[in-house]
Amino acid sequence: MNFLLRCHRFSRVSPKGYLYSHNARIAARYFTISACRQQQDKLKILFFGTDDFAATHLKSLLQEKDQPQSVIDHIELVCPPDRRTGRKLNVITESATKSLAKLHNIPIHHTPPEAKHLNDWTVPGQFDLGVVVSFGYFIPAAVIASFGKGAVNVHPSLLPLYRGAAPIQHTILCGDSETGVTVQELHDKEFDAGRILQQERVALTVDGPPRYTTLVKQLAHVGSHLLVDTLRNFDHHKNHAITQDITKATKAPKIKKEWSEIDFATMQAWQIDQLHRAIGEQSPLRTVFEFEHGKKSGKVKRPLTMQLLNIFLPKHSAMLSMSPRPRSGSFIFDPMSQAIHVMCADGQVVGASHIKAENKGKTTAKEFMNGYTVGDIGRFGTASDEMVAPNTIHPIVKRLKMKPYPQM
Known part of the structure; x- marks a missing residue:
């Protein structure tokens, strides 16, 4: 030959x-x-x-x-x-x-x-x-x-x-x-x-x-x-x-900013983690946090867009043993992982070690909890904002029919 x-x-x-x-x-x-x-x-x-x-x-x-x-x-x-x-x-x-x-x-x-x-x-x-x-x-x-x-x-x-x-x-x-x-x-x-x-x-x-x-x-x-x-x-x-x-042939269109929106009421923990691993470095995943700040007339609630950075799936979380089980979007600070743990629609938890508020620099999870005087437990997605439509399937999850990876 x-x-x-x-x-x-x-x-x-x-x-x-x-x-x-x-x-x-x-x-x-x-x-x-x-x-x-x-x-x-x-x-x-x-x-x-x-x-x-x-x-x-x-x-x-x-x-x-x-x-x-x-x-x-x-x-x-x-x-x-x-x-x-x-x-x-x-x-x-x-x-x-x-x-x-x-x-x-x-x-x-x-x-x-x-x-x-x-x-x-x-x-x-x-x-x-x-x-x-x-x-x-x-x-x-x-x-x-x-x-x-x-x-x-x-x-x-x-x-x-x-x-x-x-x-x-x-x-x-x-x-x-x-x-x-x-x-x-x-x-x-x-x-x-x-x-x-x-x-x-x-x-x-x-x-x-x-x-x-x-x-x-x-x-x-x-x-x-x-x-x-x-x-x-x-x-x-x-x-x-x-x-x-x-x-x-299948299509892979350009990533849109709205794909980064999280709705804890409809998205499962693995879906949020997978979305973060796919697009989080380019379009950090974001949600809404409603906090109170002081004015002369009293406390005023203001919704803020928050980017959740370094998202992961915790192996253990105190949230999973709470009774009654916290509502989706609720979060606590976990001292072991130095991250916030957030409850998702499937009753499982995602973690995030850093948070970035709109027009602010990124902070650690502990700094976020202290800076916004969250207390023992807070909640994301409580504002009636236009970012996420409540009680609907997240558009990216629905359109892509996401399939989970096996966890190591």
Whole structure:
């Protein structure tokens, strides 16, 4: 069997779009390096990306470029302009990819300021391949056509599952037992609908229920190696690409702020914990707390929005032995965990070690209890606010049909 046939045997994608096995992929890399990539011209790449996930992939391409038998000749970056951040918008922040590109002295091109699309944008030179990772813009057909070999994208899901801006968050919300990374061709009419060049599966729940901040780094590592492996024998993978099965496609739309609203009267403890692990780092979960503050005319009740931070499922809680059982939304301070414990709709408890009131800095649970003179027991969600509709199923729980992860 010659080298080219062996490359095809070990690195091709199965009919379901998955690589056959981890060992097969290692073998594919060996044959790709030893034979296949010698027949491929070096690539001039225009990289499109913004955040840390994209920067991990850009770093892998830069490292590949420095290898003796690299398939990469040249790399340039396209990213959004620097943006103003901070409470007073007085801090200028550049993207993670731009910071990396400056360290490696590669050319940087910004998208037009305030641009909503790239329909009028012109490619800054001649390139063989576009590589798009966590960029945020749809790449128009004219831009894709300007690259001699088209453009590819790294997407952190097993496409056609979870097409969209937030695949990792939706994977956790739905309680999936596995996820993965896909290297796909860019589709010129639709996000995440291109032919599959390679995929790698990643098992979840091995070390406990997944958390976004950990999983995104793991998938970035997997994706960056898969991307380099794809480029090392790009023509082969392109010739054996698999069309996505549209009947199996699911959506993973952008996370909305209202998804972070907690209704303790309808949500179970595990649902709140899982929602926190999926979106809490980006959109901290929030509820309403009604407290009294003094005025000359007497005490006045005022509802405040509170963010609950570092949410977890306590193994033990004094609330569970109280008689009668506290109403949902009731909370106490637990000295052992130094956290507040909150009663949920299923009679179970969630904990939160820190709390942040609107327009205030975050405080520890003990500081919150003392600062708002809560007493022995307080209650969230008591105000007739517009955040949560009482006695209704939480919209995210209902829409996603959440499934719990096994607790370790």
